[in-house]
Amino acid sequence: MRLRAGQRLRRTPEFRAAREQGRRIDCGAFVLNWRLRDEESPAGPVRVGVVASKASVGGAVDRNRAKRRLRALFRRHQASLPAGSDFVLTARAALLGMEFSEIEQRFLHACRKLPVTPARA
RNA sequence: UUUCGGAGCCAGGUCUUCGCUCCGCGUUCUUUGCAGGUGCGGAUCAAACCGCACCGACUGGAGACGGAGAGGAAAGUCCGGACACCACAGGGCAGGAUUCCCCCUGAAAGAGGGGGCGCGGCGCUUCAAGGUGCCGCGACGGACAGUGUCACAGAAAAUCAAACCGCCCGGCGGGCAACCGCAGGGUAAGGGUGAAAAGGUGGGGUAAGAGCCCACCGCGCCGAAGGCAACGACGGCGGCACGAAAAACCCAAUCCGGUGCAAGACUAAAUAGGGGACUCGGCGGCCCGUCGGACAGUCCCGGGUUAGUCGCAUCCCGCGCGUGCGGCGCAAGCCGCGCAGUGCGGGGAGGGGCGUCGCGAGACGCGCCUAGAGAAAUGAAGGCCCGCCAUCCGCAAGGGUGGCAGACAAAAUCCGGCUUAUCGGCUCGGAAACUAG
RNA sequence: GUCCCCGUAGCUCAAAUGGAUCGAGCAGCCGUUUCCUAAACGGUAGAUCCCGGUUCAAUUCCGGGCGGGGGCA
Secondary structure, eight states: OOOOOOBBOOSHHHHHHHHSSEEEESSEEEEEEEEESSSSSSSSOOOEEEOOOOOTTOOHHHHHEEEEEHHHHHHHHHHGGOOEEEEEEEGGGGTTTSSSHHHHHHHHHHHHSSSSSOSSS
């Protein structure tokens, strides 16, 4: 399933809202921020924004690869995430040296901490 | 064979499963209703904005299908162009860049190739200076156009140079003498200082010395075989008069208008009628000149929109296959028109490969390839082969097992160069060491 | 993407015409003073972002790299 513009965070206020108002879960190789756009009636698509800064990850090659892996992670599990929520995934340097299955386990472990129960894993 | 440095090339390959971005839209299937308009309500001084209801053309979305998908440096942004706007850009000054020693290639370039000249290293030769062979390097115009600099040390540091210690001459005084002291004169060979001491080496000469004289070399001038040219084998003359540094200012020659795809063009939507400051404004920093205007314009504050298309990146033609529509036919099928994809063929643009020509940069022919995003497209895995290491079997070729590694780094308007980063491999020629014939 | 600017001790600044020992304040360390600390006084260590070039000589001039900052719809 592709990621259209409606499924991505595109503007600075959207990123800031997710980071300042949402929950922050440290997963070691990356940081997950999660927020419901509407607390009362959660609906709409699940949106995601991926961040990989030059200071923490490295050059353009490493930044692109880190963002691709985080996007792949989101695509594989987006169906089981709570509707109407925004995610921000921020990469760290350790992300590139880690096996994908290890990253996946950490992501699922973090998702179980969310207050809203996922539809089905 | 090993090691070292140089030049050029490649940048792991292949298969399978699930995914990503772009293009295409015929066929098959599914789903939702987009853009827009009208009305009402909320917010606002008023708008954009937000919510609800109705109408909703062309169409839009998703899946499946077909095709394509990062580099030699895509990087740094150091040069040059294309392109766009400013007035398709004028004159002068200021400013900037380059070097021009010559020829050639190239659209141009702080680009490339060859030659000349200079410098350094090694070898040979020479008493030495120097000469010569090979290799490497060179931001390689001008210091009698001018201004300024050369610290410290040293006697003297830049112009008809300069006597500190020495050397030499005669005079006076002392001493038996060797010699010592004093004032005067000659002298740049020796010492010492320094980055640099005003031609070098050898010989003659002299009281001691000195281009004072001679030979060779260097330097300057004149001629000159040869060479497209820079240059110059070689010959003659002069007789030393010529310090370094222009990556100090500068001078000469040549070139340069500015801004850069966030350039810029268009579509849609939307309002405002505001407040303050300044004054003709634009055209490169200034002047000239020129263009436009004088109910004009610039800047700041405040407010709205911050959506989309183009620029943007292979194009065109013919035939076959495929497919849609229409007509004819009982049907198979045939005919006409349209369409993209694919296959074949042809042509044009760019790139790299091979071949020919050229010393070379390059030029010309034959098959191959040509991505285009927008918080920005390649991810998740597995198998085999290639590389390295360890170990085992084997005389060897080779085979088995285990582990590790494949660098540097990703287009962002495009192209030609430069510079920098880079694991490993291949090719070419060079030097040194060892072994064999 | 594109255009421009900067780089000196741990920090803030000097040295500016190229001249050798790169200077000052605060911070650091040692000592004097004090019962102890602070203040004061004396002493001390510490730097030209990196690599190359021009020059007798480079923080300075030139080239390349690295790092940091800013402007542009």
